[in-house]
Amino acid sequence: MPADVSRRKLLASAGILGAAGVSAEVLAADQAAVAAPATEPAYGGATVRSGDARYQDLVRSWNGRFAGSPEYVRMVGTTAQVEQAVAEAVRAGKRIAVRSGGHCIENFVANSSVQVQIDMAQMNAIYYDPARTAFAIEPGATLREVYKTLFTGWGVTLPGGTCPAVGVGGHFAGGGYGALARRAGIVPDHLYAVEVVTVDRSGSPRTVVATREPGDPNRELWWAHTGGGGGNFGVVTKYWMRSTGATGTNPSKLLPTPPARARLIDFAWPWSGLDVATFSQLVRGYLTWHAENSAPDAAATRLSANLTCAHVSSSPVVGIQVLVNPDEADSEALLAGFRAAVVDPVRAALTVRERTLPWLQATNYTGYPDTGAVVGRRNKSKGSYLRASYTDAQLATTHRYLTAPGLTAPLAGVLFASYGGRANAVAPDATATPQRDSVLKVLHTVHWDAATDDDRNLSWLREFYRDVHADTGGVPALGGVTDGSYINYADVDLADPAWNTSGIPWTELYYKGSYRRLQQVKARWDPRNVFRHALSIALPS
Missing domain, CATH: 3.30.465.10 (Uridine Diphospho-n-acetylenolpyruvylglucosamine Reductase; domain 3)
Known part of the structure; x- marks a missing residue:
């Protein structure tokens, strides 16, 4: 690690040492x-071109479907170096893309039209x-x-x-x-x-x-x-x-204080015990609980629960992972209420596993790993906001696609992620995130390895998503059960009339009534449309 970066990180955490017995005021001043x-010599300024040993690592995306071919990658370490990189590219008429972690789901950075990639990893x-x-x-x-x-x-x-x-x-x-x-x-x-x-x-x-x-x-x-x-x-x-x-x-x-500990309870039902009726009961109960327990000040907002419904070829079980703070006096009651509403009514074999971890360890336990299951694999993902439970037809469609034969992807399915609560305590126009009455976010996703399997996996996911939203033109329409989609789950299909027959522009599905305001910001700060991709904010006409 470059000396300036390691020193920054050391300085950033220095304030915690010897804090015992020191007043908050003295500690804050320290x-x-x-x-x-x-102020030290900064990392950056390197230019990496094709043929350099570093190039392939820098132009490949987290999504194995995409790899860029820019003329060069500019590694930057300071704002001044970013300015210089942008100035050189604009002066030469080169198309720019910017990368931080490289996790863009679509090919907005790893795209053949990009000529200059600015890599922010060392900032x-x-x-x-x-x-x-x-x-x-x-x-x-x-x-x-x-x-x-x-x-x-x-x-x-x-x-x-x-x-x-x-x-x-x-x-x-x-x-x-x-x-x-x-x-x-x-x-x-x-x-x-x-x-x-x-x-x-x-x-x-x-x-x-x-x-x-x-x-x-x-x-x-x-x-x-x-x-x-x-x-x-x-x-x-x-x-x-x-x-x-x-x-x-x-x-x-000045920022939220996380729980000192996280109690994680995993409920798992084998697919072998979930026919369409039982599966629908499980998912409906989970969705309904969120619809009824996601007001901004509800006690239940201190419980988070994600439902993972993997395709039968990817996992033998359907699982819910619940997270509560075991040090809160009512955490047991919150868990019991969730279990009574969602878990206990499901008459199918059930496995329960739990562990309690220090909070920081839990942040590395509950999400996708850095290697193995997803990194470098080919992927397609599609998102939606959910305001109420799916209809019976949507539940049956979900079961049908998750149990369909012929799919052998190592990871495929749909994830329902807890939302609502304090996320809905903000007015829709206060930020550029206007969906402020949804209770869940949904991610339809499939990961696979071989390019020869692209058509099969892409078709499965696109048709799955389309058929779940069949009553609203194949997309999560606004203001009903669904409320559009989430731009960090970028999906170019929403701009494709072959997959979006709703008549609702992709701009509204992501931004609702905020899009015109975003266009005005674009006009002021990027009037030459230097920063653009397949789903970027367009200049006003």
């Missing part, structure tokens, strides 16, 4: 004094910035690094995703969420400011800081990064995080 990164500092009384996080940091640094340094966290290797660059801007969303909202609800390298009408790069302060003339650029998606307005070089309503200068009070 942390503020050491938290900002030192990964995480520290407390006393000048803004907020935590500064660079876009190359992974969720694992964010959780570890914030928690070990200050005992705080962000309600982000459960895939540890995801880079925050796109995750934050797209409206990231995770297991704590029900009790703490989503990541944009904690975004105070963003630093962005933009390109003006003359083609000159300009670094802009935009905050949520009402009087900030750049505030709309901040707003666009609270769910407007990556690759649209410029290159994010820094996020500052401080919860809305947080006051004072004590860093330990």
